[in-house]
Amino acid sequence: MPRPKPLSGFPEFLPAGRIAELAVLDVVSSTFELHGFAPIETRAVEPLEQLSRKGEIDKEIYVVRRLHADAGDADELGLHFDLTVPFARYVLENAGHLAFPFRRYQIQKVWRGERPQEGRYREFTQADIDIVGQGALAAHHDVEIPLVAIDVFEKLRRDLGLPPVTLRVNNRKLSEGFYRGLGIDDPAAVLQRVDKYDKIGPAAVRELLISEAGLDEAQAAACVMLAGISAADESFVDDVRALGVEHELLDTGLAELAALIRVARNSAPDRVLVDLKIARGLDYYTGTVYETFLNGSEKLGSVASGGRYDSLATDGKTTFPGVGYSFGITRILAPLIGKGALTASRSVPSAVLVAVDNEEAREQAIDVARRLRARGIPVEVAPKADKFGKQIRYAERRGIPYVWFGAGYDDSVKDIRSGEQTPASPSEWAPPIEDLGVTVHA
Amino acid sequence: MPRPKPLSGFPEFLPAGRIAELAVLDVVSSTFELHGFAPIETRAVEPLEQLSRKGEIDKEIYVVRRLHADAGDADELGLHFDLTVPFARYVLENAGHLAFPFRRYQIQKVWRGERPQEGRYREFTQADIDIVGQGALAAHHDVEIPLVAIDVFEKLRRDLGLPPVTLRVNNRKLSEGFYRGLGIDDPAAVLQRVDKYDKIGPAAVRELLISEAGLDEAQAAACVMLAGISAADESFVDDVRALGVEHELLDTGLAELAALIRVARNSAPDRVLVDLKIARGLDYYTGTVYETFLNGSEKLGSVASGGRYDSLATDGKTTFPGVGYSFGITRILAPLIGKGALTASRSVPSAVLVAVDNEEAREQAIDVARRLRARGIPVEVAPKADKFGKQIRYAERRGIPYVWFGAGYDDSVKDIRSGEQTPASPSEWAPPIEDLGVTVHA
Numbered sequence: 001m002p003r004p005k006p007l008s009g010f011p012e013f014l015p016a017g018r019i020a021e022l023a024v025l026d027v028v029s030s031t032f033e034l035h036g037f038a039p040i041e042t043r044a045v046e047p048l049e050q051l052s053r054k055g056e057i058d059k060e061i062y063v064v065r066r067l068h069a070d071a072g073d074a075d076e077l078g079l080h081f082d083l084t085v086p087f088a089r090y091v092l093e094n095a096g097h098l099a100f101p102f103r104r105y106q107i108q109k110v111w112r113g114e115r116p117q118e119g120r121y122r123e124f125t126q127a128d129i130d131i132v133g134q135g136a137l138a139a140h141h142d143v144e145i146p147l148v149a150i151d152v153f154e155k156l157r158r159d160l161g162l163p164p165v166t167l168r169v170n171n172r173k174l175s176e177g178f179y180r181g182l183g184i185d186d187p188a189a190v191l192q193r194v195d196k197y198d199k200i201g202p203a204a205v206r207e208l209l210i211s212e213a214g215l216d217e218a219q220a221a222a223c224v225m226l227a228g229i230s231a232a233d234e235s236f237v238d239d240v241r242a243l244g245v246e247h248e249l250l251d252t253g254l255a256e257l258a259a260l261i262r263v264a265r266n267s268a269p270d271r272v273l274v275d276l277k278i279a280r281g282l283d284y285y286t287g288t289v290y291e292t293f294l295n296g297s298e299k300l301g302s303v304a305s306g307g308r309y310d311s312l313a314t315d316g317k318t319t320f321p322g323v324g325y326s327f328g329i330t331r332i333l334a335p336l337i338g339k340g341a342l343t344a345s346r347s348v349p350s351a352v353l354v355a356v357d358n359e360e361a362r363e364q365a366i367d368v369a370r371r372l373r374a375r376g377i378p379v380e381v382a383p384k385a386d387k388f389g390k391q392i393r394y395a396e397r398r399g400i401p402y403v404w405f406g407a408g409y410d411d412s413v414k415d416i417r418s419g420e421q422t423p424a425s426p427s428e429w430a431p432p433i434e435d436l437g438v439t440v441h442a
Numbered sequence: 443m444p445r446p447k448p449l450s451g452f453p454e455f456l457p458a459g460r461i462a463e464l465a466v467l468d469v470v471s472s473t474f475e476l477h478g479f480a481p482i483e484t485r486a487v488e489p490l491e492q493l494s495r496k497g498e499i500d501k502e503i504y505v506v507r508r509l510h511a512d513a514g515d516a517d518e519l520g521l522h523f524d525l526t527v528p529f530a531r532y533v534l535e536n537a538g539h540l541a542f543p544f545r546r547y548q549i550q551k552v553w554r555g556e557r558p559q560e561g562r563y564r565e566f567t568q569a570d571i572d573i574v575g576q577g578a579l580a581a582h583h584d585v586e587i588p589l590v591a592i593d594v595f596e597k598l599r600r601d602l603g604l605p606p607v608t609l610r611v612n613n614r615k616l617s618e619g620f621y622r623g624l625g626i627d628d629p630a631a632v633l634q635r636v637d638k639y640d641k642i643g644p645a646a647v648r649e650l651l652i653s654e655a656g657l658d659e660a661q662a663a664a665c666v667m668l669a670g671i672s673a674a675d676e677s678f679v680d681d682v683r684a685l686g687v688e689h690e691l692l693d694t695g696l697a698e699l700a701a702l703i704r705v706a707r708n709s710a711p712d713r714v715l716v717d718l719k720i721a722r723g724l725d726y727y728t729g730t731v732y733e734t735f736l737n738g739s740e741k742l743g744s745v746a747s748g749g750r751y752d753s754l755a756t757d758g759k760t761t762f763p764g765v766g767y768s769f770g771i772t773r774i775l776a777p778l779i780g781k782g783a784l785t786a787s788r789s790v791p792s793a794v795l796v797a798v799d800n801e802e803a804r805e806q807a808i809d810v811a812r813r814l815r816a817r818g819i820p821v822e823v824a825p826k827a828d829k830f831g832k833q834i835r836y837a838e839r840r841g842i843p844y845v846w847f848g849a850g851y852d853d854s855v856k857d858i859r860s861g862e863q864t865p866a867s868p869s870e871w872a873p874p875i876e877d878l879g880v881t882v883h884a
Contacts, residue, residue, distance in 0.1 A: 036820055065505055113510075144808075263808070267808070348479075363705060366705070381586075383580060
């Protein structure tokens, strides 16, 4: 075959990039576990009718069928485009075996047939957390979710050098209550236009609200003023009240959002902002909504988002309300890894290369490698008996810091960075801890 | 939606099962890394013509297309059915950026549209290692691969209680050389029939070789005798020689297989057997082939297999010969997890539940949880202010061993198994190490 070309929208990394991605995923999953989220994995496919039922993204679905499907094959399947819809199905399917509120995390690929562009992929990895109740789910879980998110992002910043983030929150009850208090009958139509605030600006949103959503001048002006409110504390409540609109749902939304920002301000100062123009596209959100921006890379759009959904999963008798949050792992990492801004200290796990003097001595080299591995040291054996210099270059090319010489008869180990070579025993020697594993840093 | 039913052939686990699977994958990947294999991940889809070019499994491919594909969409895509074909493509695509011999591992889902049955799935996880050279790859790598495999399986046995395995090896050069030495022109036709040895027995294979592959009585008898040879050491060489067939390729195959079993016998006694009826279905193997059976569950078929392929990847100028091995993770685990034979000590990561006396005290509970997590202890906060007994039952249901009471004013922690309750500080107390993480055992 001629040299294959990459498929647009399906990013793949070289080994050092994948090592960096795995280091990030390790921080993400271990932090989820510290917060008591249990792992699950769902199949890649869902019945097509389930996928096309929710949201407005049926255009983006990939259909899956067997190359030689039988006439009797009833189920049309599609690749999942997020992890929320499959999770809702999983909860309904397994409700009898789960303990509620059920806290789960899930890190998997998802697929969307969108036109590939900067920050948009056809295959990408998401890392989701959700908390789902049976019948009811307390509002304090809406406060908990952003604290988990900030815990993850702060560790990624501290341990791996990723940029800091700002999490922006709103509450659909607040927006919808406000709109209804203004006498607007179709809050969704308003929300859709407000969603364009960052792209087209407040004046253009105001015009759309009048020309497309049928609002009068005063309504449109009030909606745009609401969208313009943001704050790092509970002061936003007064700003909203000052607009003079009253509605019961608005009160609920204000109280929920105020509770969130109060706790967030204590636990994660400067990382969470109330921002009343945050709308989120997907139609299943019913309360709190979250978006997250990398400081300095706001143009990339929200890299992690989520919200409260009160009626995504129901079996007719019981409803399972939930709140969740999804990290766009590929969206965050692909630009950093692609530019080499996030890299691994070496392209292989090996800390040691065991040199082979001649092919007759290979079994002794294998034995030294075995003894080092038994003590947790990643090792590879030279693929070819070769001269001193060539063995060093083999290690250098991969970033392996140590070369082991004289395996089994005159054992010594050389730090190829300093050139220092010392006698060593395969049952005693170990590299310094900072050389043992690959380190990843931006 | 009514309660959804599972899709046949697409296994999913409950959280405790997924925790068990992740514990297995952690052993697998960390062992791969100890042997110097670097991680990569490839996209789920490949161009359809690449997938249908190799082997005889085009029937089993899942085709992927956008629900609203444009007329101009040229690329027909399919889900990969193994990780070897995508890896070969990855090597060709990135050859200029890789250091050879390139050692990689890859743990991903694969899809086959087969009829689901015991041990056969439509979606399943494989864990692959491969070593690929540029132009050439030394034969000693064929010896190395089974040692890595045995290292993995021995750790799974020792640490997680999985059953021991036997790895059975053959060499296609040996078989093909033997057949050619008998004057047979189409060795592949013979290999295909010999592949059925375990299912239909030697007498039936002999008949097929005569009726279908056109062999004479003497040729068929010799082929069946060859297939019947197995050994735990180099003695098989004499057994083959005793059949009186001579061919240069046979000599090469015998030497390679003898070297393998000699090293394996030293490094992993009783785990590797020469078995000359092992054939492997896929047509890209050109030398050593491996199959692996769980002792006592041989009926399940080979749970991990692989071999040497000298011409899978070529760009016309350079060939990239390789040797690899694929662990059928789902095939091994789905029966064990399904039967509850491999389980986790609890269904959530949390070691501690912080009780909440009343909703006003929730923020103090959140603060205790934060301080415990900062020291690496997985914690969740009770979702509801509740009585003592209900908090205990919440923990019991999930297997959480400790409940924290009096958060922030009269801190104490109770081991709900022993009932022992002691005063504790959130900045000092830690559970015993065996309670910190979830343990997984068969």
